[in-house]
Amino acid sequence: MIRLERLHLLSRADRLQPLRQFVRELAVQQGCCDENLDCMVMAINEACMNVMQHAYHGKDDGEIVIEFWKDDTELLIRIYDFADQVNLDTIKSRDLEDVRPGGLGVHIIHQVMDKVEYKNNTDSVGNVLEMRKQLNKPVKCDLPEK
Amino acid sequence: MKYPVTEHNDYSVLQLSGEIDLNESPNARKQILSVIKNNKKLLVDLSAVEYIDSSGVASLVEGFQSARAKQLEFALLGVSSSAMQVLQLARLDSVFTIYDSLDDVNS
Numbered sequence A: 001m002i003r004l005e006r007l008h009l010l011s012r013a014d015r016l017q018p019l020r021q022f023v024r025e026l027a028v029q030q031g032c033c034d035e036n037l038d039c040m041v042m043a044i045n046e047a048c049m050n051v052m053q054h055a056y057h058g059k060d061d062g063e064i065v066i067e068f069w070k071d072d073t074e075l076l077i078r079i080y081d082f083a084d085q086v087n088l089d090t091i092k093s094r095d096l097e098d099v100r101p102g103g104l105g106v107h108i109i110h111q112v113m114d115k116v117e118y119k120n121n122t123d124s125v126g127n128v129l130e131m132r133k134q135l136n137k138p139v140k141c142d143l144p145e146k
Numbered sequence B: 001m002k003y004p005v006t007e008h009n010d011y012s013v014l015q016l017s018g019e020i021d022l023n024e025s026p027n028a029r030k031q032i033l034s035v036i037k038n039n040k041k042l043l044v045d046l047s048a049v050e051y052i053d054s055s056g057v058a059s060l061v062e063g064f065q066s067a068r069a070k071q072l073e074f075a076l077l078g079v080s081s082s083a084m085q086v087l088q089l090a091r092l093d094s095v096f097t098i099y100d101s102l103d104d105v106n107s
Helices: A013-029 A034-055 A105-112 B025-037 B054-069 B081-089
Strands: A002-010 A063-070 A074-081 A115-120 A127-134 B005-008 B011-020 B041-052 B074-077 B097-099
Touching: A002 A013, A013 A034, A034 A063, A034 A074, A034 A105, A034 A127, A034 B054, A034 B081, A105 B081, B011 B025, B011 B054, B025 B041, B025 B054, B041 B054, B041 B081, B054 B074, B054 B081
Parallel strands: B011 B041, B041 B074, B074 B097
Antiparallel strands: A002 A063, A063 A074, A074 A127, A115 A127, B005 B011
16 A cells, blocks of 8 residues: 555644545545545544544644555545543444434444544554545445435 | 524524534534524524534534423424435434425425
8 A cells, every 4th residue: 555645633623624625635636436535524524523522532732643545446544643542442333223412423434434443552652543445436335325 | 603593484594504513513503502592493404504524413413302302393404415414324314304495394
């Protein structure tokens, strides 16, 4: 795989809109189909939002690093934070039958990406989320039609 | 940003617009709850919403629950295609009452 980009951003909510714009442009440049493009924008936004809310607990000076990798068929996105390590067993989708505010981000990420893996950083600080998406997935995508 | 509120019969119609993300959803939430606090039936118009994330959806759910606790009607209006995608992913499209247009509200 080749690395396309490495972004640094602060854990501030006002950084999400420019991030979405960046992801959209990068995915278009890499030949991503429209449907998968929406999936990636949505997943990266939700993942960074989760870092801001749950890893950094709303602190606005936390660091987030996002790496974009690509091979012939897929994009790999790695999102690093440097907050306290989380118990990976606690990261799970909630029961959608239980209608309440919040807790949808993990569910959305799993729905729209092909592969999702949470890890603790090996150097004992921080966490990593790896997400993979085919650039032009010919089979079913879980994103509902517009 | 202050979103416009108009009156339609006995409903207040709150017109959200733009990108309702983590940066904007606290503001949207505040305005949704403000209408409900005044004991008004609420239609949240999402036709001009270009993007909504799970924090924006959480604001809608909170409004829905707050209205229900006061036995007030809460519904969505003219949901844009991008907003509908997120509601469907969250399986909330069958939880909210959704009207295509104001003409459908009292019909």
